[in-house]
Amino acid sequence: MSSLSLFLVVFLTGIVLVVAGLGIALLLAPQSFNFQKGEPYECGIPTHGTSWMQFKSGYYLYAILYLMFDVETIFLFPWSTIVRELGYQGLYSILFFIVILGLGLAYAWKKNVLKWN
Secondary structure, eight states: OOHHHHHHHHHHHHHHHHHHHHHHHHHHSOOOOOGGGGSOEETTEEOSSOSOOOOOHHHHHHHHHHHHHHHHHHTHHHHHHSHHHHHHHHHHHHHHHHHHHHHHHHHHHHTTTTOOO
C-alpha cells in the first residue's frame, strides 16, 4: 500500500467517523426547545444588559502571549529528559530556542503590549 493510498484511507476514515458521531448525536440526543436555553449566560448567571459589548483588544493580546509562551515552554520538558543523550548540539539547539523566545518577549515588551491599561 502506497503512502498516498494509506493517507486517503486514514483521511476518509476520519471523515466517516466524525460524520457518524455527529449523526448519532443528532439522532439520539434529547431535543427540547426552551426560550431560556437560547439566552446567553456567563458562569451560570444571567447577563445584565446587552451581551454584545466590546472588549479591549489588549485582553486578547495577553491571552495570545500567554498561550504562545506556555506552549513553547512545554517543548522544554521532552528536551530535559534526553539532554544528556543529545550532547552539545542539543544544548545549542535549546539555547537558540530560548533566545528566539527571549527576542519575542523583548519585541512584545518594546511594543508596550505587556502594559495593562
